[in-house]
Amino acid sequence: ITYAGGCKINSPDYIINQPDEIVINTSIVQPVCEGDLGRFTLNLAGGSLGKTIRVTSINGYSKEFVNEDAGSFLFENLPAGDYEWLVDDAGCPDRIGTFTIINPIKPTFTVTSQDVSCFGANDGLFQVVNPTVQGGRTYTVFVNGVSQATQTSFINIAPGNYLIKLVDNLGCESDPVLVVVSQPSRPLEISDLVAENVNCFGGNVGAIKFKVLGGRPTYTALLTPLSGPTQSLSAMVEDTEYSFSSLVAGSY
Numbered sequence: 001i002t003y004a005g006g007c008k009i010n011s012p013d014y015i016i017n018q019p020d021e022i023v024i025n026t027s028i029v030q031p032v033c034e035g036d037l038g039r040f041t042l043n044l045a046g047g048s049l050g051k052t053i054r055v056t057s058i059n060g061y062s063k064e065f066v067n068e069d070a071g072s073f074l075f076e077n078l079p080a081g082d083y084e085w086l087v088d089d090a091g092c093p094d095r096i097g098t099f100t101i102i103n104p105i106k107p108t109f110t111v112t113s114q115d116v117s118c119f120g121a122n123d124g125l126f127q128v129v130n131p132t133v134q135g136g137r138t139y140t141v142f143v144n145g146v147s148q149a150t151q152t153s154f155i156n157i158a159p160g161n162y163l164i165k166l167v168d169n170l171g172c173e174s175d176p177v178l179v180v181v182s183q184p185s186r187p188l189e190i191s192d193l194v195a196e197n198v199n200c201f202g203g204n205v206g207a208i209k210f211k212v213l214g215g216r217p218t219y220t221a222l223l224t225p226l227s228g229p230t231q232s233l234s235a236m237v238e239d240t241e242y243s244f245s246s247l248v249a250g251s252y
Contacts, residue, residue: 020047021047022044022046022087024042024044024097025043026042026043028041028099028101031080031102032104033104033170034103034105039075039076039078040074040075040076040099042055042072042075042087043073044073047070047087048089049090051088052067052086052087052088053073054085056084057078058081058082059079059081061083063075078101080102082098082100083100084097085098104172105134106175107132107139108174108175109128109129109132110128111126111164111177112127112129113125114126115181116157116182118184118187118215119183119186120183121183122156122157122158124181124183125153125154125157126157126179131152133172134172137169139166139169141164141166142164142165143162143164144163145163158181160181162181163176163179164179184214184216185214187214187215188212188214189212189213191239192210193208196208203249206245206246207245208223208252209242209243210241210243211240212242213238217236219236219238220233220236221236221244223252225250225251226252227250228248
């Protein structure tokens with residue numbers, strides 16, 4: 001400072017300080033399976049004392065830490081949604097960022113099946129249709145608790161109960177689906193067969209009467225003579241008498 005007349009005086013040195021640069025690192029732990037919740041961690045260093053750290057979401061979540069200096073701040077039990085985090089460093093511009101907590105897809109699938117054709121056969125089948133898991137994941141098919149890898153088509157299946165489940169590579173499970181491959185209650189059988197002879201030479205009043213049991217109604221029957229036209233019956237039901245009539249003498 002220079003006074004009138006040229007006199008001078010020097011002040012002591014003055015130092016203007018500033019806080020350390022604020023450093024923020026964040027990490028997210030996404031939920032693994034449907035119904036799980038996520039976590040968000042904000043690590044903070046530098047800046048001024050007495051900061052506020054806040055996380056909010058339009059899903060209604062809100063949590064804050066106040067009068068903090070530095071450290072690691074955990075926000076847990078986060079449902080799916082979009083979030084905004086904020087660090088309020090008094091007197092300085094707010095630091096703001098966003099993140100998203102996903103809603104993992106529960107493994108799902110549907111099943112088509114077909115019963116065995118005949119009593120005692122092993123030609124049933126079922127197929128796992130449209131297996132769906134969270135994007136980027138793989139799945140394993142389990143049948144009656146046994147891994148079938150990624151196989152989705154199963155043929156030559158015996159009658160029985162098959163409990164099917166889908167599990168992704170992070171352990172998330174679908175709802176189980178029970179498939180019942182059935183068979184007829186008894187083998188197909190021709191019952192109460194009676195051949196009625198022709199009463200006069202050259203006549204055509206013979207008949208064959210019978211019932212059908214077992215198998216899978218409705219039935220179709222075909223009568224084939226050694227010579228001459230065949231006869232057929234259709235839409236037949238179990239344990240009901242049917243007949244082929246107007247038959248001439250011969251072998252059928």
